[in-house]
Amino acid sequence: MxxxxxxxxxxxxxxxxxxxxxxxxxxxxxxxxxxxxxxxxxxxxxxxxxxxxxxxxxxxxxxxxxxxxxxxxxxxxxxxxxVGTVFQDILLLPERTVWENVAFALRATGVASSEDKREVPRALAMVDLLDKAKAFPWQLSGGEKQKVALARALVINxxxxxxxxxxxxxxxxxxxxxxxxxxxxxxxxxxxxxxxxxxxxxxxxxxxxxxxxxxxxxxxxxxxxx
Amino acid sequence: MGWISLFAFFLEEAWVNLRRHLVASLATVSTVALTVGLWTSFTSASKGLETLLAWEGKKLTELRVGLKLWVKEEQAKQVVEKVQKLPFVEQVRFVHKNEALKQMERAYGNAVPFQELIGHNPLPHSLEVVCRSPEWVTQCQKVLKTFPEVDWIGHHPEAVERFLAIVNGVKVTGAALSLVLALVAFALIHNDIQITVYGRRNEIRIMQLVGATAWTVRGPLIMEGVLYGIFGSLLAVAILGSLMRILSERVPTGFAQGLLHACQLDSMTVMTVLGLGLLLAGTSALIASIRLVRVV
The missing domain is CATH 3.40.50.300 (P-loop containing nucleotide triphosphate hydrolases)
Known part of the structure; x- marks a missing residue:
């Protein structure tokens, strides 16, 4: 099927x-x-x-x-x-770091915050942005922002x-x-x-x-x- | 499902929102404080007036009943028994005519020897009747007047009526003002939530896309209302408490001081204020969030 x-x-x-x-x-x-x-x-x-x-x-x-x-x-x-979604208008939260943007998806779906340390780095590693975890969206290029959006979609597996x-x-x-x-x-x-x-x-x-x-x-x- | 995490998430998001539109939030918190504070003031004032009535206002519920001169002591005691059985009477005391004379001498000073001047005690036996509440005084008077042994009833019914009118006036004014302010607070909170929904449209969109339930999306908005309620109530308690302290230092002794003392904020009142604030703000936020955040 x-x-x-x-x-x-x-x-x-x-x-x-x-x-x-x-x-x-x-x-x-x-x-x-x-x-x-x-x-x-x-x-x-x-x-x-x-x-x-x-x-x-x-x-x-x-x-x-x-x-x-x-x-x-x-x-x-x-x-x-x-069903993860990624759009052209990237929709990152400007006042939150990359890590917080990705963790936001976990919070919104009721995942315990203790899972952040495992799930967020895994998602960021998938999009090669582990080193930018503490950066804010305004510090990123367009491509990096889209990768963050992708990581946010992927973090919920x-x-x-x-x-x-x-x-x-x-x-x-x-x-x-x-x-x-x-x-x-x-x-x-x-x-x-x-x-x-x-x-x-x-x-x-x-x-x-x-x-x-x-x-x-x-x-x-x-x-x-x- | 991490319920604690979800609660922490609601709290964190609500706090961010509250700070994001600080001026509107302060206006809302102030209105909640004003509403709850006014309601509490009026309720405390009417309760205080009633308490005062219980302390000093015995006079307002007290009737002095003069018996006819031909009524002997034995007959007077039978009248006491009859009066005692009336449902609105709390207490009856027989006052012997000798005691009444002594009371009069005390009141006017021993300088005037009443009995010596007249040669005998001209006063009748009398009763001191205490009614259960001021509302019953008029009814009690009417019934006592039908007793053949009763000659006169000493009381000032207009004082009772005036007092009751004041208490009722305080209650009605307080209720009306509180209702108007509650509506204003309701509208302000609704408006704040609307601002939040607009300001958070990206967060809400992301939450909906990643699979947050409608109640998870609404959670931070409801929590924002709860925070308005808590801060508003605490502000009301702080202002009322300070006001009481300042007034009790400046108001001279007497009725006003007694009233202030009767209106003291006890823990029960504080809990009621908190509950009211939470109920008002929480309900407003709940309704606003249901109206504004639709399940997509």
Whole structure:
């Protein structure tokens, strides 16, 4: 059974806009896939469906074994502990150190503070930022900030990582570093779905590409495989 | 699940918020203090007035009942028994006419030998009746007037009524003012929580994304309200305590001094003030957090 399964999923907003139109998709455990498409193609709506911020107007969604269309809103937080998220707007807390930003996720999910000493360094080590633990976000580069956001998503040990344009605001060197980290996370068994506008990035890695346009999957392919 | 960690997290986040919008927080704490302090002042004042009534105000619940001249000592004692059975009477004392004369001589000085001047004791036997509370005095008078042995009843009903009117006035004014201030405090706390929700929109968004439950997101906001309640109540206690001390040093002895003494802040009052502040601020914050932080 796939880690993410969408069957005939349609998302129609109140103003009548169709964000996703009869989408069928399966992403396997430990798979890495790019989600590409122009602005308004439905990439962000797809991610919101996967963390149950949006409930589809039609169809069924399974994520990590949970049927999201039947899930009560009060259960959504428990799903989100299995699905880490990283966005283009990095959302770090400016008055807190790197360590505190990462530990914030543990606190918010009710993990005892005694776990910090074990979990925070582990997450920071995964993104190569252990030496910046005491730094504040304003002391970091764009790429480093994104790595902190990644560490915050990873510290709760998610099964799936959703990265929505994580390299959107980064230079090419930082983009490559973040990309390498995502691949490293994927190699450790986490399913990764990464939305991007960057065709060069997609072309540089031989990974599955799901192409969306006007809410429909127009192509779903593996580069180099005919 | 680390409940202690979660509580510490709420407390830490609430404290950060409180400091982040310090001026608004101070205004809220002051309003809570004013509300709780005023409520306590008025409640203490009315309670103090009632206590004073119990101390000195025996006079207000006391009736001097003069019996007719033909009533003998034995008959008077039977009247005492009848009066004693009335439900609103706390105590009855028979005053022999000789004792009444001595009381009069003491009051006017031994210089005037009443008995010698007149040749005999002209006073009747009388009773001292103490009612259970000032509210019963008028009713007691009405009943006693129906007794054939009763000649006159010495009392000033207008004093009782005036006193009761003052106590009720204090209670009603206090309740009305406290209610208005409670509404103001409620609105201010709601506004503060709204500012916090706006100021913390990134934290709230992150919490929701990493899987914090709705109550975990609301926790720091509710805790912020609880802190307003605690600080507001403590401020109220500190101000009231200082005010009492200053007043008791400056107010001359007499009724006002007695009233101040009766209004002293005891541990029970302090606990009530704390409870009230917590209830007011905690409830406001709870309602605001439920309204403002929706489950996404």
């Amino acid at each position: 796939g880690m993410i399964i969408l069957r005939e999923v349609t998302v129609r907003y109140e103003d009548g806009t169709v964000a996703l139109d009869n989408v069928n998709l399966t992403v396997e455990k430990s798979e890495f896939a790019f989600v590409v498409g122009p602005t308004g193609a439905g990439k962000s709506s797809l991610f919101k469906v996967l963390i149950r911020e949006i409930v589809p107007s039609h169809g069924t969604v399974f994520v990590a074994g949970y049927d999201l269309t039947r899930m009560k809103p009060s259960q959504a937080p428990y799903l989100r502990r299995l 998610p099964l799936i990582l959703l990265a929505d344009e994580p390299t959107g605001n980064l230079d090419s060197q930082s983009s490559r570093e973040v990309m390498e980290l995502l691949l490293r996370v994927n190699r450790q068994g986490t399913t990764v779905l990464m939305a991007t506008h960057d065709p060069f990035l997609v072309g540089s890695y031989r990974k599955r590409v799901i192409e969306l346009n006007s809410g429909k999957i127009v192509r779903d392919y593996m580069p180099g495989v005919s």
